[in-house]
Amino acid sequence: xxxxxxxxxxxxxxxxxxxxxxxxxxxxxxxxxxxxxxxxxxxxxxxxxxxxxxxxxxxxxxxxxxxxxxxxxxxxxxxxxxxxxxxxxxxxxxxxxxxxxxxxxxxxxxxxxxxxxxxxxxxx
Amino acid sequence: xxxxxxxxxxxxxxxxxxxxxxxxxxxxxxxxxxxxxxxxxxxxxxxxxxxxxxxxxxxxxxxxxxxxxxxxxxxxxxxxxxxxxxxxxxxxxxxxxxxxxxxxxxxxxxxxxxxxxxxxxxxxxxxxxxxxxxxxxxxxxxxxxxxxxxxxxxxxxxxxxxxxxxxxxxxxxxxxxxxxxxxxxxxxxxxxxxxxxxxxxxxxxxxxxxxxxxxxxxxxxxxxxxxxxxxxxxxxxxxxxxxxxxxxxxxxxxxxx
Numbered sequence: 001x002x003x004x005x006x007x008x009x010x011x012x013x014x015x016x017x018x019x020x021x022x023x024x025x026x027x028x029x030x031x032x033x034x035x036x037x038x039x040x041x042x043x044x045x046x047x048x049x050x051x052x053x054x055x056x057x058x059x060x061x062x063x064x065x066x067x068x069x070x071x072x073x074x075x076x077x078x079x080x081x082x083x084x085x086x087x088x089x090x091x092x093x094x095x096x097x098x099x100x101x102x103x104x105x106x107x108x109x110x111x112x113x114x115x116x117x118x119x120x121x122x123x124x
Numbered sequence: 125x126x127x128x129x130x131x132x133x134x135x136x137x138x139x140x141x142x143x144x145x146x147x148x149x150x151x152x153x154x155x156x157x158x159x160x161x162x163x164x165x166x167x168x169x170x171x172x173x174x175x176x177x178x179x180x181x182x183x184x185x186x187x188x189x190x191x192x193x194x195x196x197x198x199x200x201x202x203x204x205x206x207x208x209x210x211x212x213x214x215x216x217x218x219x220x221x222x223x224x225x226x227x228x229x230x231x232x233x234x235x236x237x238x239x240x241x242x243x244x245x246x247x248x249x250x251x252x253x254x255x256x257x258x259x260x261x262x263x264x265x266x267x268x269x270x271x272x273x274x275x276x277x278x279x280x281x282x283x284x285x286x287x288x289x290x291x292x293x294x295x296x297x298x299x300x301x302x303x304x305x306x307x308x309x310x311x312x313x314x315x316x317x318x319x320x321x322x323x324x325x326x327x328x329x330x331x332x333x334x335x336x337x338x339x340x341x342x343x344x345x346x347x348x349x350x351x352x353x354x355x356x357x358x359x360x361x362x363x364x365x366x367x368x369x370x371x372x373x374x375x376x377x378x379x380x381x
Contacts (some may be wrong), residue, residue, distance in 0.1 A: 025328060025345035032328045034338075034345050041339050043332035045325050 012064035137202035139265030141167035161268035208340035210257035217251035225302035243366035249295030303376035
């Protein structure tokens with residue numbers, strides 16, 4: 001029996017918010033984010049679409065609204081359908097806690113407190 | 125007075141003062157020898173690390189495992205003590221004995237840091253084979269721990285060997301970070317070393333998993349990027365034989381402030 005799809009709740013009206021983003025670092029070449037809650041953090045390099053999604057999500061953002069905003073900003077993609085590309089990017093960002101969907105914790109409230117995130121010493 | 129008084133061994137690790145309590149006399153002598161390069165004078169309020177207990181009829185391999193666990197405990201306490209003060213990398217490091225210029229060689233556990241340090245360390249300052257702690261002024265708090273050397277017959281077990289047993293000695297001047305490389309031992313035997321510059325975005329993503337307590341710094345990614353910028357960025361060094369890294373190490377240790 002297959003396990004249920006954890007992203008089945010990503011319908012057009014689902015609310016999207018910024019996730020547990022501790023820091024962002026950008027150059028002309030792209031953007032890297034540090035995300036997570038103590039003691040586990042992850043550093044990810046975002047795709048250009050991921051950068052735009054992170055910039056656009058905020059209070060009142062839904063998946064449908066995000067698609068509209070991206071279409072207005074970027075136009076239709078040369079390859080593939082925009083809704084498919086946006087959904088795939090949202091799923092990826094959600095899995096890494098860069099954005100939060102639905103009724104999850106509010107990242108602004110539950111931001112990392114700066115507690116210890118040391119890695120376990122290995123090879124010692 | 126330094127070293128072992130009764131069952132207490134006073135050591136300095138990453139600039140933190142710790143007391144290793146070793147009740148078992150079989151472990152005590154071995155620990156004293158293994159940690160000789162870290163021994164220091166007693167300090168009040170030092171963090172206490174209690175050595176693991178071993179059975180009365182423990183076999184030598186159990187003693188070795190206890191020493192290995194002790195090293196992990198000390199490392200963990202030292203890292204905790206300096207969290208938020210030092211930028212700490214999972215790395216081995218060597219320095220020039222005169223200038224203190226040091227190379228940090230970042231790599232995940234079990235991928236060759238100790239071998240590189242053992243191979244290229246004689247005649248240089250041994251900074252660490254496990255954790256490198258860098259201060260804001262780029263000076264390095266040494267961690268001259270026992271080297272954890274994998275046993276050929278039982279790879280899951282490591283022997284904790286004193287640096288001097290391997291011809292290594294602690295730095296005689298304060299080391300400072302002159303360069304940083306990411307080691308990848310993924311080339312076939314006989315292949316030439318490949319040195320690749322890593323752009324800062326990839327460098328952040330590659331280095332972050334090999335840091336400790338990075339999130340305690342204000343704007344952690346910017347903090348790490350600034351540090352990288354101050355040492356000329358990150359280079360990925362792909363190799364097979366540790367000895368082939370000699371030119372890379374010599375180049376960085378020849379730098380001046």
